[in-house]
Amino acid sequence: MDTLGDAEIVVIGGGSVGCGVVHSLCQAGKTDVLLLEKNDALASETTSQAAGLVGQVRTSIERVQLAMWSVKTFSEMEAEPKAKPGWRQVGSLRVALTDERVAEFEQMKTVANEADLETEFISNDEASAMWPMFDFSPAKTVLWCPSDGYLQPNDLAMAYAHRARKKGARLVTGVTVEGILTANGRVTGVETSQGAIACDTVINAAGAHAWHIAQMAGLDLPIFPVRHEYFVSVSAVGMHPQLPVMRVPDASLYLRAEINGLLLGGWEPKALSLRPDDFENGQTPPRIEEDWDVVGWFIEQIAPLYDQAGDLGVRSIFKGWPTFVPDGKFIIGESSRLRGFVIAGGCNAHGVSGSAGIGRHVVESMLEPSPSDYVRSLNPDRFLDSEWDAAEAQTLAKRIYETYYGLGH
Ligand SMILES: Cc1cc2nc3c(=O)[nH]c(=O)nc-3n(C[C@H](O)[C@H](O)[C@H](O)COP(=O)(O)OP(=O)(O)OC[C@H]3O[C@@H](n4cnc5c(N)ncnc54)[C@H](O)[C@@H]3O)c2cc1C
Incomplete structure (x- = not known):
């Protein structure tokens, strides 16, 4: 192709994952990337x-480590003078409203300890000191993770792109990939709206x-889009950007401050x-219309902890x-069905x-002679080695969303 030229590696998609993968490739010395x-x-x-939201407290050690790698990366990027991801390491509160949830948090804390991630059970009074507008009296316990936080997703993608471009990678917009070119069981290029590469x-x-x-x-993978939304309120009393992120899994909710408003979302x-x-x-x-019933449900769910929720004015809905x-x-990884064809997807929100941890695992799957058991367990072949039924797979994928904050998830 005249204008773009060929490349050793082509990455399709310029979201947080694609940009994060290019950034990780460049860090690993692979810079002939388009x-x-x-x-x-x-x-x-x-x-x-x-x-x-960036949360590291998870139910498995591998997922904790992946998230910790992301946090390390975001902290390093934020410390640089230019192209920052807007990373705010404000910590996070995880609030349990039931005894079963307390048992789950105890298990999560054990996993965090194994991964060397600092977490601590704190009293309701300590939680109230961090979020004074909230009533923590229904809480059975609160788990605090000081190194969690949140960032600005667009800024993160731009920050990855900036660093990757400096290393020589090319990130080009306005080009649609229309086909994968193959010969003898391996990738040879892509067909695009601007010709072959x-x-x-x-x-x-x-x-x-x-x-x-x-x-x-030629690969059939069960990847299903599931609608998700949250809202940001108009300015509300007590909200400021340094408030910790909060998760209330028994109410299926997450929240944080967005400037002086409340950002509230969840898993209906x-x-x-x-x-x-x-x-x-x-x-x-397809375009998503605002679903006000879901917004109303978020507000009902948070009301026992935040009695002013019903008075919040909604500034915008993201979806x-x-x-x-x-x-x-x-x-994550290369399918044995087509050499040179690597997936970085199925992000489950x-x-x-x-993204930084995914990028690191993509690199490990491509460049390490023996990737870890965890990375191998993410390979797309797990769905290609057996038949799966589309309707059943869609129901299961949707169930992952609906039980996102379910016990043990
Ligand atoms: C309301 C909401 C809240 C969320 N909150 C969080 C959160 O707090 N924390 C978190 O980690 N995640 C969150 N997520 C999930 C997160 O947004 C996604 O997991 C993530 O953005 C996926 O990134 P991506 O790069 O895979 O996809 P995308 O951002 O969709 O990027 C894929 C890109 O590929 C491009 N593309 C597609 N086809 C082609 C083609 N043929 N040729 C060229 N380009 C192509 C598309 O145009 C697109 O830009 C949230 C999602 C939603 C909707």
């Missing part, structure tokens, strides 16, 4: 809508379009999902189609916070 984004700007689809490796980081890109390579029990073939490659996923897969795990 990222192609179909829209006119990076981070203009799902990433642009994300709340930017030769490459050895293609990385599919196309978010809600990851299914379409995999289909072009009846989710709305799409089949990936409901829209086409090259299109944006999008993050992707979910039936087992709730990332899909962790694609911003997880």
